[in-house]
Amino acid sequence: MKIIIFSASFSTVLLSALLLLFPTRQVAADEIVVRQPPPLPGVYKGGNAYECPATEYPREAQAYQLEGESIVELLIGNEGKVYGQRIATSSGWKMLDDAALATMSGCKFSPITRDGKPGTFWKKYSLVWQLDDFSPGSRASRPILIADSCAIGDQVQFIDSARNAKGIIMRFLTTDKGEIGGIKIEKGSGNRDFDEATVSSLKSCRVMPSLLEGKPVYGTAAAQYEMGR
Structure with missing residues (x-):
């Protein structure tokens, strides 16, 4: 089994280079897909968002091609x-x-009532983060984990979304040669030493690179690392 070891500078240089591809981009509120899921039982009126501030699709999220739906x-x-x-x-991604x-907290809202009575109520709003065409490489295929290549066996699984993932969740970058770097822990175990060991183990995995x-x-x-599997 071939174990690939990277220095700390690999991750830093690779991420820095990718971030340069993503200048700060202001995203107008109407460019983000917004929909309102059904509220709790009752007849609601008002609570409509307007004059929302422009926000940024986080540059690091662009570099790691993070997408998803945040229900606020x-x-x-x-x-x-x-x-x-x-x-x-x-x-599934904290920065999103x-x-x-x-x-959403910067928006203005029309007054809200429930069953005709004014008051203070919780209401849900959904923001869907989509990279679309402004993210270079966003149409590339995802890297594929080579079976049995990881030092920690089948405890590592590649995932498409972190929303329902289990265990330690990591996001990372891959080179055109299938090398892994730029590993970030999105959700840890609470044990720093264990998390660092998991990151080191992920570096032993081999992947088939993305294709464009x-x-x-x-x-x-x-990827997710399920403890105790």
């Missing part, structure tokens, strides 16, 4: 003021959820 729940008063906020359903909270128009290119992927 806001506590809105009958005068349209926001009194509280929380993530009802995570996109944080950006969603920042966007049939040619190997730099790519991104995510």
Whole structure:
């Protein structure tokens, strides 16, 4: 079994190079797909968002090609003021959820009532983060894990979304030669030494690189490490 070891500078240089490809991009509120899931039982009126601030699709999220749906729940008063906020359903990526909270909490809202009575109520809003065409390489295929190539066996699994993933969740970059670097822990075990050992183990895995128009290119992927499997 071939074990590939990278120095710390590999991750830093690779991520820095990719971030240069993604200049800060202001995303107008109407460019983010917004829909409202069905609320709790009752007849709601108002609570409609307007004059939302422009926000940024986080550059690191672009570099790692992170997408997903963040469902934000806001506590809105009958005068349209926001009194509280929380993530009802995570996109799986904290930086996207944080950006969603920042966007929605900065909106103005029409007064809200439930069953005709004014008051302060929770209401859900959904932001769907999509890379579309402005992210270079976003149409490339995902890297594929080579079976039995990891030092920790089948405890590592590549995943398409972190929303329902289990165990330690990691996102990372891959080169056009299938090398792994730029590993970031999205969700850890709470034990720093164990998390660092898991990252080191992930580096032992081998992958088939991403392909764009049939040619190997730099790519991104995510993996879960299920403890105790």
